[in-house]
Amino acid sequence: MYKENFHSHTKYCDGKNTPEEMVSSAIEKGFTALGFSGHAYIDAFDCGWCMSEEGSLQYINEINNIKNKYKDKINIYCGTELDYFCGKLPGEYEYTIGSVHYLNEGDEYPAVDSSLKEQQEAADRYFGSSLIEYAVKYFELAGGVCEKFNADIIGHFDIVAKFNEADCAFDTKDRRYKKAWQDAVDRLIPYNKPFEINTGAIARGVRLTPYPAIDIAEYIHERGGFFILTSDCHDAGKLDFFFDDALQMYSKYNIVKFSEIIK
Numbered sequence: 001m002y003k004e005n006f007h008s009h010t011k012y013c014d015g016k017n018t019p020e021e022m023v024s025s026a027i028e029k030g031f032t033a034l035g036f037s038g039h040a041y042i043d044a045f046d047c048g049w050c051m052s053e054e055g056s057l058q059y060i061n062e063i064n065n066i067k068n069k070y071k072d073k074i075n076i077y078c079g080t081e082l083d084y085f086c087g088k089l090p091g092e093y094e095y096t097i098g099s100v101h102y103l104n105e106g107d108e109y110p111a112v113d114s115s116l117k118e119q120q121e122a123a124d125r126y127f128g129s130s131l132i133e134y135a136v137k138y139f140e141l142a143g144g145v146c147e148k149f150n151a152d153i154i155g156h157f158d159i160v161a162k163f164n165e166a167d168c169a170f171d172t173k174d175r176r177y178k179k180a181w182q183d184a185v186d187r188l189i190p191y192n193k194p195f196e197i198n199t200g201a202i203a204r205g206v207r208l209t210p211y212p213a214i215d216i217a218e219y220i221h222e223r224g225g226f227f228i229l230t231s232d233c234h235d236a237g238k239l240d241f242f243f244d245d246a247l248q249m250y251s252k253y254n255i256v257k258f259s260e261i262i263k
């Protein structure tokens with residue numbers, strides 16, 4: 001059984017619940033550890049769903065308080081989910097998730113994970129209408145989250161396929177797509193950091209399968225990479241959403257507990 005989650009959002013960013021509500025749910029589910037990973041402040045542009053500068057400091061303060069309050073029941077960690085375009089952060093965190101939620105073209109930061117429409121508009125504008133070329137650009141950034149931040153966890157590695165269930169928007173067998181994610185994996189592997197098996201989009205009803213796709217997981221595994229399981233939780237009731245199914249689906253691969261490797 002996998003009784004922990006290190007990818008959790010609260011009202012400090014775009015989650016539904018307070019940190020304390022998340023902790024209660026975790027305890028109810030028999031979790032032994034819970035890591036908070038509020039969306040880190042971005043100074044380059046207003047992302048709308050990230051923590052503010054002041055909110056980041058309040059968040060750190062509150063998580064550290066409840067860490068103490070519940071220390072006999074559960075181990076709580078104060079982390080943050082970085083975006084590729086984060087600059088210097090207000091405050092200190094115990095761990096970071098390295099994620100890409102935006103591309104950058106000129107002064108524009110088109111969002112990767114908000115809708116297929118927004119992806120297609122950016123593809124039309126910057127990539128000759130090709131979602132494959134759009135994805136290639138995404139993986140150039142995603143391959144850099146350890147180089148750039150030395151992130152402790154590699155977040156939702158192929159989120160660019162969020163709206164592409166069963167290849168409905170683009171062909172994931174396209175050799176350019178495959179080369180892009182393989183190159184990104186090759187850049188990340190030397191850092192020896194876990195890739196997420198992330199069930200968040202299933203909880204939100206957008207996908208039927210976790211990130212990363214099985215062929216990507218297989219490649220990561222062949223290269224000596226390993227995984228942690230997370231729910232990218234935005235709703236306290238869904239902290240362990242799809243965990244049992246995901247453990248079965250990815251049972252061939254090395255899935256570890258982040259609580260056992262966090263320093």
Ligand SMILES: [Zn+2]
Binds near residue numbers: 099101155156
């Ligand atoms: Zn994310």
Ligand SMILES: [Zn+2]
Binds near residue numbers: 081
């Ligand atoms: Zn997240």
